[in-house]
């Protein structure tokens with residue numbers, strides 16, 4: 001799939017930022033040692049939901065279907081091997097070259113694309129993800145906030161508001177903290193050292209149980225520490241996850257207690273990594289080709305196909321279609337069902353205006369992998385390029401039902417309705433995009449307007465009305481979090 005059009009910048013966040021309420025320490029419940037006494041899992045999930053909407057509105061969250069499929073699969077595999085899992089998990093990527101990973105309430109785990117540029121193996125990336133999963137399963141955030149609320153005259157909600165900013169963007173977060181609450185709360189962003197040790201220890205168990213190489217954890221952290229030892233501004237992850245020598249040596253010792261394993265096939269990781277270098281690293285075509293060529297020049301590099309794939313993407317994005325085609329044909333001969341290749345090859349066909357070729361190929365692939373989100377979105381993309389909007393709408397209605405939180409579906413539905421002149425449908429799809437960014441008022445407004453355009457008493461009108469009610473409730477619930 002080609003880079004999706006950025007949703008208009010007018011869709012910016014408003015009204016969701018949680019402002020600190022007046023100091024209200026006396027109303028806080030008496031807290032025991034268990035975090036559950038203050039913050040229920042349900043509450044955590046509500047905060048997590050608000051947080052995700054805020055992220056979509058304020059951060060460059062990547063909506064690339066292939067990369068999201070990859071990170072969801074990796075995260076899911078690790079969660080399946082983690083203990084004490086009480087929430088669902090959600091993994092997302094932020095386009096940012098700074099190395100960072102962070103966990104929030106409700107099992108939302110964000111990873112910066114910069115991690116992929118530095119993690120040479122999938123086990124290295126998995127070690128970071130497993131560490132963040134452990135922060136969630138051990139409820140470190142709730143526990144540390146509970147500690148903090150005992151000392152600081154701020155409500156949990158105020159702290160969460162500041163934290164939401166701080167976690168994704170430490171610089172902005174620190175500014176917000178200083179503006180809104182006592183500077184002492186800055187310590188709040190960081191987990192305690194014992195939290196970090198626990199996340200390392202439990203994360204490594206998960207890593208090993210999932211078949212990854214436990215030694216990847218000290219290897220990756222050690223490389224980061226070496227790279228940034230003498231740099232005045234270390235990456236965000238080292239600010240929130242300091243790497244004292246003691247932590248590194250502990251991690252090394254611990255890894256030695258695990259047997260050495262052959263990690264699982266990491267072809268998908270290497271392809272996802274190549275895709276990030278080609279499309280999300282913020283470098284130009286020449287720099288990207290140089291990067292791939294340098295890696296390819298290494299003898300015995302086992303990931304040549306992934307590197308070639310990366311080169312094909314760069315050619316494709318720069319309209320050097322013949323070069324892209326020749327590489328992709330070779331790759332597809334070797335692996336006809338590889339979704340990275342199918343995505344690029346059908347994208348290429350669309351560029352060549354060979355829409356039917358793309359559509360046929362995707363329909364065939366969907367027979368092999370029914371319901372696959374990547375293939376479905378690619379098919380919609382090809383149908384829309386061929387101006388077959390009605391067909392794309394019926395696919396998208398099913399897709400948005402299955403994946404209501406995916407901006408891609410609503411965005412493409414918005415486009416398709418616009419193209420066929422269905423103004424009500426266009427407004428309704430746009431309302432969902434606003435809602436996903438926490439802009440409740442605007443979402444409701446769009447639905448009200450849509451309702452005026454359809455026949456009185458029609459199915460559409462009652463659907464819109466029902467949705468308005470749901471959105472009002474969601475809005476109220478979110479306001480109540482403050």
Ligand SMILES: [Zn+2]
Nearest residue numbers: 191196199241
């Ligand atoms: Zn940590």
